[in-house]
Amino acid sequence: MSKSTKGLKAVASLEACKGVLSLLVGLGLHVLAGKNLEHVAVSLVHHAHLNPASHYPSIFIHAMTQVSDGKIKLLALGALVYASIRFVEAYGLWKALVWTEWFALVSGAIYLPFELYEMVTKPSLLGVGVFVINIVVVVYMASLIFGKHHLQETDKASSE
Structure with missing residues (x-):
């Protein structure tokens, strides 16, 4: 295996990892779609043993109430598209x-x-x-x- 082939495969592996990470984010967003995000945010704050009335946790909880179901679905779709692009790039680099x-x-x-x-x-x-x-x-x-x-x-x- 030549030096350039090894390098291309290393970059392809990096791009594939980016694709997997993006796919996981997209799936996570898809799971959140349709849920009460304020309840999810409060649960996360409690799970982290934070005070929901303190400054940063309250900002987080308020921000989650502003996110619509449509925005989450759009973000999930964007993550899927990005993952697809990364996977195509990884395949092409792997095949040089x-x-x-x-x-x-x-x-x-x-x-x-x-x-x-x-x-x-x-x-x-x-x-x-x-x-x-x-x-x-x-x-x-x-x-x-x-x-x-x-x-x-x-x-x-x-x-x-």
Whole structure:
């Protein structure tokens, strides 16, 4: 197995994990649809042994009362669509399909400014970790794609 194949399979595995996580979130949202979200929020606050009348738990409970069933269903559908995209990307990278290499590069690069902003405004270990992983994937995909392009140009020039 070549270095590029191992790298593509590693990125494919990461994308598949994102898909599984998104699918779990979507299923969780689907389960919540139709439930009394205020009751669910109060149960969570009590389960965490928090005082529902204190500041942050009361904000959480109030926010849950503002979420409609339609919004939850829409979020669940969005999570399903996102998971599907991640699974298609993972499959394509696993099979080394060129278009998914470009897709991985572009879809990873799109998030970089937002992740950088989040890291600067609200620094956290998780934010830094996500940013570093994403930058590694973007740099790897760019080097793979543009390395192939350079190799093709070199082969084309040497055959002339």
